[in-house]
Amino acid sequence: DTEVTQTPKHLVMGMTNKKSLKCEQHMGHRAMYWYKQKAKKPPELMFVYSYEKLSINESVPSRFSPECPNSSLLNLHLHALQPEDSALYLCASGSWGGYTFGSGTRLTVV
């Protein structure tokens, strides 16, 4: 069992919908991450939260809005997405000592 839990596992949404991806970890890590992974490509870093503060935003469009309510939870709010945003969204926690990934949310935008 993974120690980073992501929900939902699959999500299909229309371009006018608002949805949220959720990530939870109970490993005591103080840094959490969102990555986007397209098919047959490596994960690309989107956001980093360190001690519940946004520390890195890799020039991600504003239709993606991250939130870190506490040290164990990380959300990614989605609004007005485009079909090209369809991808696997991976959450991770940890740092140079080791990063643990969740199993991801497969997002399809129709």
Place this chain on the structure above:
Amino acid sequence: AQTVTQSQPEMSVQEAETVTLSCTYDTSESDYYLFWYKQPPSRQMILVIRQEAYKQQNATENRFSVNFQKAAKSFSLKISDSQLGDAAMYFCAYSPGGGADGLTFGKGTHLIIQP
């Protein structure tokens, strides 16, 4: 900026044989960490092995070992006694030390295990 290069898009090996996956990286940092992650068709990212740049000794984890050549900025992964369950995409990744900056990944190597 750091870069990670994997020059082998795909590798194939017979079951029970040994295979080596290549990775080079570029950084101006002195404190950093290198990783190999495995991603099977389930797309779960699984940590295979981790190397601290300040350690000269190569990391090993059971059948997995690395050849870390710091001066050459090379970090290859050797898989001994290959098993069918080793079939996956393998990503080499870099992380700076001392903070939470996330991982920079190479493009990956698709490993096929021939029975």
